Amino acid sequence: MDDGELVERVRNGDQAAFGVLVERHQTAVYRATLAALGSPPDAEEAAQDAFLAAHRHLHRFRGDSAFRTWLLAIAWRQALSLRRRRVWRVGRQSEPLPLSAASGTTPEEDLQGIRLRTDLRRLVRALPRRLRDPLLLMGTGEYSYAEVAQMLRAPEGTIKSRVFDARRMLKERLASLGYEVKLKR
Numbered sequence: 001m002d003d004g005e006l007v008e009r010v011r012n013g014d015q016a017a018f019g020v021l022v023e024r025h026q027t028a029v030y031r032a033t034l035a036a037l038g039s040p041p042d043a044e045e046a047a048q049d050a051f052l053a054a055h056r057h058l059h060r061f062r063g064d065s066a067f068r069t070w071l072l073a074i075a076w077r078q079a080l081s082l083r084r085r086r087v088w089r090v091g092r093q094s095e096p097l098p099l100s101a102a103s104g105t106t107p108e109e110d111l112q113g114i115r116l117r118t119d120l121r122r123l124v125r126a127l128p129r130r131l132r133d134p135l136l137l138m139g140t141g142e143y144s145y146a147e148v149a150q151m152l153r154a155p156e157g158t159i160k161s162r163v164f165d166a167r168r169m170l171k172e173r174l175a176s177l178g179y180e181v182k183l184k185r
Contacts (some may be wrong), residue, residue, distance in 0.1 A: 001020070003021065003066065003067035003068065004063065004067065005025070005141060006018075006020055006021050006067075007021070007058065007067055010055075010058055011058060011059070018025070018055055018058075019123075021067070021071075022051055025067075025071055026047065026051075027142075028068065028072060028142055028143075029047045029050055029051070029071060029072065029075040030043055030044065030047045030048060031140045031142045032062070032072050032075045032076055032079065032137065032142070032143070032151065033046035033047045033050065033075050033076075033078065033079040034140075035079075035080035035133075035136035035137050035139065035140050036076060036080060036083060036133065036136065036137075037079050037082065037083055037142050038125075042079075042082060042083075044080070045082065046075065046078045046079040046081075046082045047075060047078075049078045049082070050074045050075035050078040050079075050148075051071075053074050053078060054070075054071050054074050057074075065150055068147075069146075069147050069150045069151070070169075072143070072147060072150075072151050073150055073151045073153070076133075076137075076151040076152065085151070111155075116174075116179060119174065119177055119179070120170070120174070123170055123173050123174065124136070124170065127166055127169065128162075130162060131163075131165055131166035131169065132161065132166065134148055134152060134154075134159045134162045134163050134166065135154075135163050135166035135167065137151065138159075138163050145159050145160055149159055
Protein backbone atom coordinates (compact mmCIF):
# COMPACT_ATOMS: atom_id res chain seq x y z
CA MET A 1 0.00 0.00 0.00
CA ASP A 2 1.46 3.39 -0.93
CA ASP A 3 1.45 6.49 1.29
CA GLY A 4 -1.54 8.04 -0.48
CA GLU A 5 -3.69 5.00 0.23
CA LEU A 6 -2.57 4.97 3.87
CA VAL A 7 -3.43 8.67 4.23
CA GLU A 8 -6.92 8.00 2.90
CA ARG A 9 -7.35 5.11 5.33
CA VAL A 10 -6.33 7.36 8.25
CA ARG A 11 -8.77 10.02 7.08
CA ASN A 12 -11.46 7.32 7.12
CA GLY A 13 -10.71 6.42 10.72
CA ASP A 14 -8.08 3.66 10.39
CA GLN A 15 -5.53 4.75 13.00
CA ALA A 16 -3.39 1.66 12.41
CA ALA A 17 -2.64 3.05 8.94
CA PHE A 18 -0.99 6.07 10.58
CA GLY A 19 1.20 3.65 12.52
CA VAL A 20 2.36 2.22 9.21
CA LEU A 21 3.21 5.72 7.98
CA VAL A 22 5.18 6.39 11.17
CA GLU A 23 7.14 3.13 10.83
CA ARG A 24 7.82 3.84 7.17
CA HIS A 25 9.14 7.38 7.70
CA GLN A 26 10.50 7.48 11.25
CA THR A 27 14.15 7.14 10.21
CA ALA A 28 13.95 9.97 7.67
CA VAL A 29 12.10 12.22 10.13
CA TYR A 30 14.61 11.51 12.88
CA ARG A 31 17.55 12.24 10.58
CA ALA A 32 16.03 15.57 9.56
CA THR A 33 15.44 16.62 13.16
CA LEU A 34 18.90 15.42 14.17
CA ALA A 35 20.45 17.46 11.36
CA ALA A 36 18.67 20.54 12.67
CA LEU A 37 19.32 19.98 16.34
CA GLY A 38 22.49 17.92 16.67
CA SER A 39 21.23 16.30 19.84
CA PRO A 40 19.66 12.82 19.74
CA PRO A 41 17.25 13.46 22.65
CA ASP A 42 16.11 16.77 21.14
CA ALA A 43 15.81 15.13 17.72
CA GLU A 44 13.58 12.39 19.16
CA GLU A 45 11.37 14.99 20.83
CA ALA A 46 11.06 17.02 17.62
CA ALA A 47 10.34 13.86 15.60
CA GLN A 48 7.54 12.88 17.97
CA ASP A 49 6.14 16.40 17.80
CA ALA A 50 6.29 16.21 13.99
CA PHE A 51 4.29 12.99 13.87
CA LEU A 52 1.71 14.42 16.27
CA ALA A 53 1.42 17.59 14.18
CA ALA A 54 1.14 15.56 10.97
CA HIS A 55 -1.64 13.45 12.46
CA ARG A 56 -3.45 16.52 13.75
CA HIS A 57 -3.19 18.30 10.38
CA LEU A 58 -3.56 15.37 8.02
CA HIS A 59 -6.72 16.96 6.66
CA ARG A 60 -4.48 19.72 5.23
CA PHE A 61 -2.39 17.32 3.17
CA ARG A 62 -3.48 17.98 -0.42
CA GLY A 63 -1.15 15.59 -2.21
CA ASP A 64 0.66 18.36 -4.12
CA SER A 65 3.89 16.69 -3.02
CA ALA A 66 4.71 13.25 -1.70
CA PHE A 67 3.50 12.52 1.82
CA ARG A 68 7.12 11.97 2.87
CA THR A 69 8.10 15.45 1.68
CA TRP A 70 5.12 17.03 3.45
CA LEU A 71 6.01 15.14 6.63
CA LEU A 72 9.69 16.11 6.41
CA ALA A 73 8.75 19.77 6.05
CA ILE A 74 6.70 19.47 9.25
CA ALA A 75 9.59 17.72 10.99
CA TRP A 76 12.03 20.43 9.94
CA ARG A 77 9.73 23.19 11.22
CA GLN A 78 9.23 21.33 14.52
CA ALA A 79 13.01 21.00 14.90
CA LEU A 80 13.58 24.68 14.17
CA SER A 81 10.89 25.60 16.64
CA LEU A 82 12.52 23.46 19.31
CA ARG A 83 15.92 24.90 18.40
CA ARG A 84 14.59 28.43 18.93
CA ARG A 85 13.06 27.48 22.29
CA ARG A 86 16.14 25.75 23.63
CA VAL A 87 19.28 27.49 24.66
CA TRP A 88 22.17 25.95 22.85
CA ARG A 89 24.12 24.07 25.41
CA VAL A 90 27.80 24.78 25.35
CA GLY A 91 29.69 21.59 24.84
CA ARG A 92 26.67 19.52 23.87
CA GLN A 93 27.17 15.90 24.58
CA SER A 94 28.28 13.95 21.60
CA GLU A 95 29.33 10.39 21.15
CA PRO A 96 32.79 9.77 22.56
CA LEU A 97 35.47 9.54 19.93
CA PRO A 98 37.52 6.42 20.43
CA LEU A 99 41.29 6.63 20.53
CA SER A 100 42.48 3.30 19.31
CA ALA A 101 45.55 1.94 17.64
CA ALA A 102 43.31 -0.80 16.23
CA SER A 103 42.28 1.64 13.51
CA GLY A 104 45.85 1.66 12.22
CA THR A 105 46.48 5.25 13.24
CA THR A 106 48.78 6.71 15.80
CA PRO A 107 47.47 8.53 18.87
CA GLU A 108 48.72 11.77 17.30
CA GLU A 109 46.67 11.11 14.15
CA ASP A 110 43.64 10.26 16.29
CA LEU A 111 44.05 13.56 18.14
CA GLN A 112 44.35 15.49 14.86
CA GLY A 113 41.13 13.86 13.67
CA ILE A 114 39.36 14.82 16.88
CA ARG A 115 40.56 18.41 16.53
CA LEU A 116 39.39 18.54 12.92
CA ARG A 117 35.93 17.22 13.83
CA THR A 118 35.68 19.65 16.75
CA ASP A 119 36.72 22.61 14.59
CA LEU A 120 34.37 21.52 11.81
CA ARG A 121 31.39 21.27 14.19
CA ARG A 122 32.16 24.74 15.53
CA LEU A 123 32.47 26.18 12.02
CA VAL A 124 29.24 24.55 10.84
CA ARG A 125 27.37 25.97 13.86
CA ALA A 126 28.80 29.41 13.01
CA LEU A 127 27.44 29.35 9.44
CA PRO A 128 24.40 31.50 8.77
CA ARG A 129 21.23 29.44 9.15
CA ARG A 130 20.37 29.87 5.46
CA LEU A 131 23.59 27.97 4.60
CA ARG A 132 23.83 25.65 7.60
CA ASP A 133 20.38 24.10 7.32
CA PRO A 134 20.63 22.95 3.67
CA LEU A 135 24.19 21.71 4.27
CA LEU A 136 23.16 19.63 7.27
CA LEU A 137 20.13 18.16 5.51
CA MET A 138 22.09 17.25 2.38
CA GLY A 139 24.90 15.93 4.56
CA THR A 140 22.65 13.23 5.98
CA GLY A 141 22.53 11.58 2.55
CA GLU A 142 18.85 10.89 3.17
CA TYR A 143 17.25 13.62 1.04
CA SER A 144 17.36 14.87 -2.52
CA TYR A 145 17.83 18.54 -3.33
CA ALA A 146 14.15 18.67 -4.31
CA GLU A 147 13.09 17.33 -0.90
CA VAL A 148 15.35 19.75 0.96
CA ALA A 149 13.97 22.58 -1.18
CA GLN A 150 10.43 21.68 -0.17
CA MET A 151 11.40 21.25 3.47
CA LEU A 152 13.03 24.67 3.57
CA ARG A 153 10.51 26.29 1.26
CA ALA A 154 13.11 27.52 -1.20
CA PRO A 155 13.76 26.84 -4.89
CA GLU A 156 15.92 23.79 -5.63
CA GLY A 157 18.54 25.93 -7.39
CA THR A 158 18.81 28.11 -4.29
CA ILE A 159 19.41 25.03 -2.12
CA LYS A 160 22.15 23.80 -4.48
CA SER A 161 23.78 27.22 -4.39
CA ARG A 162 23.59 27.44 -0.60
CA VAL A 163 25.12 23.99 -0.13
CA PHE A 164 27.92 24.94 -2.51
CA ASP A 165 28.48 28.25 -0.68
CA ALA A 166 28.48 26.52 2.71
CA ARG A 167 31.04 23.96 1.57
CA ARG A 168 33.22 26.69 0.06
CA MET A 169 33.06 28.75 3.26
CA LEU A 170 33.93 25.74 5.40
CA LYS A 171 36.86 24.88 3.16
CA GLU A 172 38.16 28.46 3.36
CA ARG A 173 37.74 28.64 7.13
CA LEU A 174 39.39 25.27 7.66
CA ALA A 175 42.27 26.39 5.43
CA SER A 176 42.67 29.51 7.57
CA LEU A 177 43.07 27.17 10.57
CA GLY A 178 45.83 25.27 8.75
CA TYR A 179 43.87 22.28 7.43
CA GLU A 180 44.25 21.00 3.89
CA VAL A 181 40.76 20.04 2.81
CA LYS A 182 39.54 18.65 -0.49
CA LEU A 183 35.79 18.55 -0.78
CA LYS A 184 33.98 16.03 -2.96
CA ARG A 185 31.87 17.47 -5.70
